[in-house]
Amino acid sequence: MTRELYALDSYVREFRGRVVRVSDKEVVLDQTAFHPRGGGLESDTGRLTGGGKERKVLEVKRNGGEIVHVLDSAEGLTEGMEVVGVLDWDRRYRMMRLHTASHIIASIAYNKYGALITGGNITPEYAKDDFDVEKKEVLQDIVSEANEVARRGIEVRVLFLSKEEALKIPGVVKLAERMPPEQETWRIVEIPGVDVQADGGPHVKNTGEIGTIETIKVENRGKGRKRLYYTVRP
Structure with a gap:
C-alpha cells in the first residue's frame, strides 16, 4: 500500500x-x-x-x-x-481552499436546512455541489453564512478515530446515498463548532485561508435539486 x-x-x-x-x-x-x-x-x-x-x-x-x-x-x-x-502547489492550494469551503457549505446546508449533497466536484478554478433543496435563495443564504464562518479564522483539525467512535458523531457522512468507508480507522476533518466529517482529502489549516467564497451561478437540476457553482477569491 x-x-x-x-x-x-x-x-x-x-x-x-x-x-x-x-x-x-x-x-x-x-x-x-x-x-x-x-x-x-x-x-x-x-x-x-x-x-x-x-x-x-x-x-x-x-x-x-x-x-x-x-x-x-x-x-x-x-x-x-x-x-x-x-x-503544482498553486493548483493544490486552491483546491484545498475550495475543499474546506465545501465542508462549511455542506455543514450549514445540513444543520440549518436538512439538505444533503447529492453530488459534486472540485477543480482548481471552481467547485460545484448538488443539494436536495427547492429554492435557489437557500443556497445564496448558505454561501453568505459560510463566508461569515470563514472570516472567523477557525483552526481546521485532522483526527484519526476508530470506525466505531467515528460513527457516533452525528452527520459524520453527509453525502446522500453514499456508504461510509470500510476502513477500521477513519480520518476525520473537524472545524470546531461548525463541521465534522469523515474525509481523506487535503484541507487548509485555518478557515481564514479560504478567502471569500463567491457564487458563480445556481442551476435548477430538477425537482428538489439545485446545483451551486462557486469559487474562492483572495
Missing part, C-alpha cells in the same frame, strides 16, 4: 519516495504527497525526478491501496529507484 503523506500533512509540497512498480507510463511509489482523483476532488499534478530526468505527473489515481502516478514518460525509472516528487 502507498503511504499517503497528504493525509498526514496537506502542506507537503515536495517529498522523496521509492519506485515500487512501473508499467508503461504509470508509476507506483512507496509513499506520495500527490492526492489522487476521488472524493469529489480532481487529482494533483506536478513533477517527478529520478535517474537524472524530470517527468510531468499528468494525473494521479487510486487502484485499491496503491496510488498510481500517470506520467508523460516513465523512461529510465526502475523498481527501487529513489525519486523526488514536487506538486
Whole structure:
C-alpha cells in the first residue's frame, strides 16, 4: 500500500519516495504527497525526478491501496529507484481552499436546512455541489453564512478515530446515498463548532485561508435539486 503523506500533512509540497512498480507510463511509489482523483476532488499534478530526468505527473489515481502516478514518460525509472516528487502547489492550494469551503457549505446546508449533497466536484478554478433543496435563495443564504464562518479564522483539525467512535458523531457522512468507508480507522476533518466529517482529502489549516467564497451561478437540476457553482477569491 502507498503511504499517503497528504493525509498526514496537506502542506507537503515536495517529498522523496521509492519506485515500487512501473508499467508503461504509470508509476507506483512507496509513499506520495500527490492526492489522487476521488472524493469529489480532481487529482494533483506536478513533477517527478529520478535517474537524472524530470517527468510531468499528468494525473494521479487510486487502484485499491496503491496510488498510481500517470506520467508523460516513465523512461529510465526502475523498481527501487529513489525519486523526488514536487506538486503544482498553486493548483493544490486552491483546491484545498475550495475543499474546506465545501465542508462549511455542506455543514450549514445540513444543520440549518436538512439538505444533503447529492453530488459534486472540485477543480482548481471552481467547485460545484448538488443539494436536495427547492429554492435557489437557500443556497445564496448558505454561501453568505459560510463566508461569515470563514472570516472567523477557525483552526481546521485532522483526527484519526476508530470506525466505531467515528460513527457516533452525528452527520459524520453527509453525502446522500453514499456508504461510509470500510476502513477500521477513519480520518476525520473537524472545524470546531461548525463541521465534522469523515474525509481523506487535503484541507487548509485555518478557515481564514479560504478567502471569500463567491457564487458563480445556481442551476435548477430538477425537482428538489439545485446545483451551486462557486469559487474562492483572495
